[in-house]
Amino acid sequence: MTSTSGAESPAGSADPLAEAQIVESIEFWMRAYPRRWRQARGRELVDVVVDLAGPGARRLDARSALDLVRGGWAMRWREHPLPHTWLLYRTFDRRIPVAYRSWALDDIDGFWYPMRRFLGGTWFLPLMVIITSWPRGSGAVPPLVMFALMVISSMFITPQSYRSRARLKHVAPRFGEVPVEGTLVAWDVPRQRVTARAGLTWTTLLLGTTGAASLVAALLAPKVLLTIFTANSPNMGPGFGWFNVVAPIGGHRVVAVSILSVALGVGALGAVAVRLRLGRLLGERPDQPYRVLRPVSASGKLGVLFSAMIIVAIVWLEVSGKIVLGLSVVPGTVALLLLPGALVALLVGRRTDTHDLAGRDVWWIATRGRVPRVDQPASGLRPSPGPVPGSVLVQPTDPTDPPPATP
């Protein structure tokens, strides 16, 4: 085959460091191409660009970089759905036509997918109105800032199962469609769970931050919202009515601190129950053949940090008097209820051999007092081998099958 290639390509680079640097540079600019295209053809493209750059080149020149970006975006533009198809898909989650399934898979697997879906939907509008009309003192959070926070939040509050459901809906063929080679078909895959140790560590971090921040707000916030019931409302004239006023917190601080203290006390009692339940049931867990354990994902960690930042920002607004005390008390109460139990579970997990324990098992045992159920396989997608005779069709592997014997 080499004799038919035409122009002889330069031999491999004599300077491996230079080649590694230029490959890194090419891969950066090649991100203009759709993810799926990069997976299928990326290596070939990189090798051609390295050859074109010449031996010893460490960085891609501006002309070649521009050419890659232009080529990548032209590719994205060519395979993008038509406007009305895209609008129906994005806004109403209408199933994408077959011709655009590959595009949809890239879209669903993309990092920004939750945010795209959020912006494409309309359900957030009523929620935004409710939140921006939240009772407040002087210097309220501007609606635009609140909206921006909600858009960013959508990246973290969207569960991963959302993506897998979207994949099955838009990409997997339905009954009656003829699968061709490469068609992504539904397949049983092991269910992913976060390990108890990693999950509890990050959960405790969030609960601890939220609980401590809300206590600070309850102790230091200067303003509170009071509802005054009156026989003569200033807005409604004579007759029974009420109105809200922003007032110095005074003795009402005791109420907020009491709510949080009671939550912490109830949480401590719950922690005793959690300790007993874990001690009794941890050893009785069933085997989980359809499960794989994983650490907390990068987006999960970012979600925890982002949520903690939001709580701290709210507390700062309350403590500085820009808004009245209240918004932080609700998550603070929930956090202080759960925090002692989470801490106890984390300590128990660290002391005992629980390498196969999932965070979900801990939640199940702690809240129900029963042995966790066996996870069922999840639905995933994998390329179909195509319409080949049944005798040679690769059969799905059962996760419970023993591994193939090694020669």
Next chain:
Amino acid sequence: MRITEQGYLVLLSLAEQPRHGYGIVGAVLELSDGATKLGAGTLYGLLDRMGEAGLVEASGEEVVDGRLRRYYRLTDQGSAAVVRETARLRALTHRARTVLGAHLAFARS
């Protein structure tokens, strides 16, 4: 599919023999007498569009010096397209010569 000058040169380079990406760039440079130096982004855009139009197809791949080489060749449809385009250009050249001949004769008179 409308065949651009760059597309025509790519088809022409494959008419001789199957080539990999780097080989096509070199052949196009030679065919155009150094006037057309294809970038990799442009080349793969053309190859993808021509592949979708059924003019070219992959004909195998190999790894040489650690580099992946995927070879492309013309399909029958691609061969017909390049012959058709060459005939069109030949007819255009003929008409251009006629027009220019008349123009030069007019200028001399």
